[in-house]
Amino acid sequence: MKKFSIFVTFSILIVLCFSQQETINHNRLLEQFQNAEKIYRTADHYSQLAENDESWQTKTDELFEQALQAFKKIETTSSKNSEDSLLLFVKLRSAYIAFYLNQTQAAKHDYLAAFRLKKKLPDVQDSFLFLPLVYTGGMYYVNHQYDSAYYYYKEAEKIKNNYSDKLSGVQRLYNRLGAMFYENGNYFQAQNYFEKAIALMQTSQQVNEGLLANYRINIASCLVKLEKYEAARKQYQQVLPTGFYANEIFHNLAIIDLHESKFTSALAALQKIKYNNNNKIIQLYYNKAMAWDGLKNEDSTQFYLTKALAENKKRNAQQKNISYGLIMKFYADKAVKNKSFDTALIYYQKALQAFDNNFTSNETKQNPTSFNGVFSYINLFNTLTSKAHTFNLLYQKENNIDYLINALATYKTAFQLADYIEKTYDSDIARLFLGKIKYTAHNEPIEIGLQLFKKTGDKKYLNDSWLLDQGNKASLLSLHALESEGKKLIKNNAELLDQELSLKRNITRLSLQAQQINDQKQLDNTNKQIRDFEIALYQVQEKIKGLPEMKYFTKAKTIPSIESIQQIINDNDALLSFHLSPSHIITFCVRKNTSRYVEFNLTPEVKLTIEKFRKSLQNTTAGHKYDGAADAKKLYQILIKPVLAQLSGIKNLIIIPDDELHYIPFEALQDEQNNYLISHFAIQYIYSASLIQKTSIKGLSDSILSFAPFASAAYQSENSGQLFDRIQYSKEEVNATKGKIFLDTAATKKHFLQYANRYPAIHLATHAQVDNENTDGSFIAFYPDDSDNLLYTKEIYNLQLDSTDLIILSACETGAGQLVKGEGIMSLSRAFAIAGCPNIVASLWNATDKTTAFITRQFYFYLQKGFTKTAALRQAKIDLLQNKKIPPALHTPNHWAHLIYIGDYETTPQNGKTIRILFGLGIILILAFLFFLIKSKLDRS
Numbered sequence: 001m002k003k004f005s006i007f008v009t010f011s012i013l014i015v016l017c018f019s020q021q022e023t024i025n026h027n028r029l030l031e032q033f034q035n036a037e038k039i040y041r042t043a044d045h046y047s048q049l050a051e052n053d054e055s056w057q058t059k060t061d062e063l064f065e066q067a068l069q070a071f072k073k074i075e076t077t078s079s080k081n082s083e084d085s086l087l088l089f090v091k092l093r094s095a096y097i098a099f100y101l102n103q104t105q106a107a108k109h110d111y112l113a114a115f116r117l118k119k120k121l122p123d124v125q126d127s128f129l130f131l132p133l134v135y136t137g138g139m140y141y142v143n144h145q146y147d148s149a150y151y152y153y154k155e156a157e158k159i160k161n162n163y164s165d166k167l168s169g170v171q172r173l174y175n176r177l178g179a180m181f182y183e184n185g186n187y188f189q190a191q192n193y194f195e196k197a198i199a200l201m202q203t204s205q206q207v208n209e210g211l212l213a214n215y216r217i218n219i220a221s222c223l224v225k226l227e228k229y230e231a232a233r234k235q236y237q238q239v240l241p242t243g244f245y246a247n248e249i250f251h252n253l254a255i256i257d258l259h260e261s262k263f264t265s266a267l268a269a270l271q272k273i274k275y276n277n278n279n280k281i282i283q284l285y286y287n288k289a290m291a292w293d294g295l296k297n298e299d300s301t302q303f304y305l306t307k308a309l310a311e312n313k314k315r316n317a318q319q320k321n322i323s324y325g326l327i328m329k330f331y332a333d334k335a336v337k338n339k340s341f342d343t344a345l346i347y348y349q350k351a352l353q354a355f356d357n358n359f360t361s362n363e364t365k366q367n368p369t370s371f372n373g374v375f376s377y378i379n380l381f382n383t384l385t386s387k388a389h390t391f392n393l394l395y396q397k398e399n400n401i402d403y404l405i406n407a408l409a410t411y412k413t414a415f416q417l418a419d420y421i422e423k424t425y426d427s428d429i430a431r432l433f434l435g436k437i438k439y440t441a442h443n444e445p446i447e448i449g450l451q452l453f454k455k456t457g458d459k460k461y462l463n464d465s466w467l468l469d470q471g472n473k474a475s476l477l478s479l480h481a482l483e484s485e486g487k488k489l490i491k492n493n494a495e496l497l498d499q500e501l502s503l504k505r506n507i508t509r510l511s512l513q514a515q516q517i518n519d520q521k522q523l524d525n526t527n528k529q530i531r532d533f534e535i536a537l538y539q540v541q542e543k544i545k546g547l548p549e550m551k552y553f554t555k556a557k558t559i560p561s562i563e564s565i566q567q568i569i570n571d572n573d574a575l576l577s578f579h580l581s582p583s584h585i586i587t588f589c590v591r592k593n594t595s596r597y598v599e600f601n602l603t604p605e606v607k608l609t610i611e612k613f614r615k616s617l618q619n620t621t622a623g624h625k626y627d628g629a630a631d632a633k634k635l636y637q638i639l640i641k642p643v644l645a646q647l648s649g650i651k652n653l654i655i656i657p658d659d660e661l662h663y664i665p666f667e668a669l670q671d672e673q674n675n676y677l678i679s680h681f682a683i684q685y686i687y688s689a690s691l692i693q694k695t696s697i698k699g700l701s702d703s704i705l706s707f708a709p710f711a712s713a714a715y716q717s718e719n720s721g722q723l724f725d726r727i728q729y730s731k732e733e734v735n736a737t738k739g740k741i742f743l744d745t746a747a748t749k750k751h752f753l754q755y756a757n758r759y760p761a762i763h764l765a766t767h768a769q770v771d772n773e774n775t776d777g778s779f780i781a782f783y784p785d786d787s788d789n790l791l792y793t794k795e796i797y798n799l800q801l802d803s804t805d806l807i808i809l810s811a812c813e814t815g816a817g818q819l820v821k822g823e824g825i826m827s828l829s830r831a832f833a834i835a836g837c838p839n840i841v842a843s844l845w846n847a848t849d850k851t852t853a854f855i856t857r858q859f860y861f862y863l864q865k866g867f868t869k870t871a872a873l874r875q876a877k878i879d880l881l882q883n884k885k886i887p888p889a890l891h892t893p894n895h896w897a898h899l900i901y902i903g904d905y906e907t908t909p910q911n912g913k914t915i916r917i918l919f920g921l922g923i924i925l926i927l928a929f930l931f932f933l934i935k936s937k938l939d940r941s
Helices: 012-018 024-050 054-080 084-100 104-118 126-142 146-162 170-183 187-203 209-225 229-242 246-259 263-271 280-294 298-316 322-337 341-355 377-398 401-424 428-439 443-456 459-470 475-487 494-514 520-545 548-555 562-568 604-618 629-639 641-647 659-663 730-735 749-758 793-797 828-834 849-864 869-882 912-940
Strands: 573-580 584-590 595-601 652-656 682-685 694-696 704-708 739-743 761-764 779-781 790-792 806-809 817-820 824-827 839-843 899-902 905-907
Touching: 024 054, 024 084, 054 084, 084 104, 084 126, 104 126, 126 146, 126 170, 146 170, 170 187, 170 209, 187 209, 187 428, 187 520, 209 229, 209 246, 229 246, 246 263, 246 280, 263 280, 280 298, 280 322, 298 322, 322 341, 322 377, 341 377, 377 401, 377 428, 377 443, 401 428, 401 443, 401 459, 401 475, 428 475, 443 459, 443 584, 459 562, 459 573, 459 584, 459 595, 475 548, 475 828, 494 520, 494 793, 562 584, 573 641, 573 659, 584 629, 584 641, 595 641, 604 629, 604 659, 629 641, 659 817, 659 824, 682 869, 704 730, 704 749, 730 739, 730 849, 739 749, 749 790, 790 793, 793 828, 806 828, 824 828, 828 839, 839 849, 839 869, 849 869, 849 899, 869 899
Parallel strands: 573 652, 652 682, 682 899, 694 905, 704 739, 704 761, 761 806, 806 839
Antiparallel strands: 573 584, 584 595, 779 790, 817 824, 839 899
């Protein structure tokens, strides 16, 4: 191991304080301890010199050996005399020296004994255990025992939290925790911790240049995993001139070349590496095998794979480890290329065993069932999906349906793991990165499920495909909703929620500031503050997840089955969920008593039609003639016609779009008779079936918070020159509401933040701007006052809108934004959903404010009459199409289809069938009453 030493002062005064026996033996022990301590300190001093001069190394080792023998002699006597306080410090010293001398088992034994002794000595400061806990975690980490490593790191963190960041060597803890995040695939948080370790080291009086280089290399490794290869390469090259870790740097540069398929360059870098008794030699041989495989040299590939396995056996014996798992997966991948599928499955099984400490089955049909203790999440996920794909290939080769069943079962395990990982990650950015990995693998299992359904007729396979599809739709948004439900139950720890919100707002505030900073030094300081807040946020969120109220919500399955959906929806409603695979558009059609799916070939022409239709809708330039009718008809034939027979008697459609279909308002599709789809159905949208909520009509509240900042005049910023045009009809929009209205100069961001969660409904008739490159740069504009006037996406996330039932965002493009595959559009409307508002009317593009005002006014009118939100929006649009006072040029869908409703599934208190039954009973009762009335009169006569 790298020779290093950090001096930890043990106060003899503390030993004296806890030593109550004033005997000659006790004094002799103290004298022996002082002599051993003197040798230790000399060795410690020499070790500092040995870092730069190997000639000092022998002297250092000899002195540490002498000190160790001296401490061991004291240990024997102390144990006999029950000198627990002295024995504690002797154990800590002995453990550290053994650790320095690479005697890890002895070091671990003594550290664990010291921790047990400390429990008997509550008056001894726990700060003495801080670094020993970090070192103990490190020993478990090196031996691939990640659960144990994490436990000791977290114990050290508890002590650190009592002393802020003032403990000696605290940067080591941040580096080690960063390594744990790295292992489980949370590379963003890992980078935060590595950067924090550097910052703490740079503020210390003595900077250890070797450790500093190590931490910088760790940051670069995160950048490689995040596929930021140029940034990583630059970081490595900056460290290289220091002379530290040259082997590791060349190795990592080679890994970048391997990712970029630069195999010759990778080999050149790998040839420079001269590891000496280092576990990394296993990975070195493995990476050489990868390079030679890329160059199609089979002999050299096998040569280095054999050497890698030999080194692994020598160094790890039977101990499970990631390097062995990667080698097994590499063998499996090669076997797949050679169409040796049975062989590949055996190797994949060995890889699974290596990545999961608790999994031991050699049976290729078996998969892990629990993921507790797994740290190499991404490797395990990739191995499971590769194994599943191999089963599918084997089915195609041999036509044995058992292989197809095994393929689906393995894919389901992989996505159960992904669900587990998602809940362990702390930040949206980490979860979105995971979503990107999930998305690459989610098409095949959906198609396999449907294939099995066709072959067997067993509806469980149709349901499997449904669940896999919904699991890859808005999973981040679903997780937010689930966590929010759990947090509503937290009563005794509300201060944690306050801390969480405060940290989120600080991160948002600094992130927005950072976008405006040009000075690099100032930007670096701001980013450091953001990093520290993100680390603090993680720690608070970890405490929240540990609360009893949150335990159910961290484990709950959130995706309803097809049968569950059928129990929710009414007879005259249908749910259409779309899945876009590379080759097909798959439509799931779910009604109260039936369910089915259809497929349509997704050709390049179809993709072009979707894009053309989108562009034709977004063009609202004055004088421009709408030209999207032909594409609207084509898309009707693709998206609606195949399920039209199943929609007989249906009045309401619940649409779950996928990928590019998020940009399409289905209301604007046209049938063969040129009728818009809205003329047949009321249409609402939900992001995923996991978010479907059935509610009864709540009616329109008389208490609506409305803003129209540009109703009377335009505004141009003096600083940025940004122009916000007057929205001529926005005053008409908000005047249709009842409640508190802010117009023009009163419609400020300050007032919005002040009143937002006090009203059940909010109406924003203003400007919005979408940044498709940087979603955090999207905003909603208010009237400028002394403070800022732009409400950014991240600020919306931090709003608490759990008391708000409906938001109308008639601002342009509030439903548009960057499309994240598998998650949906990262729109402003989506941000309001994360903030807690379940129902949103949003605009997909910038449409004419006259038609927007008409639709929103009529929307409110029908809500007051007791319509559902879906039905009210539909009728408002139909009113516009039938209104002869509105110019025909504004009757085309580019002027009215922009407003869509996303939210809860509302139903009338009683459906039509119930009403008919009650009506019939009422008639019977009236007739019975009349009969008895007439009969009584006749009897009296």
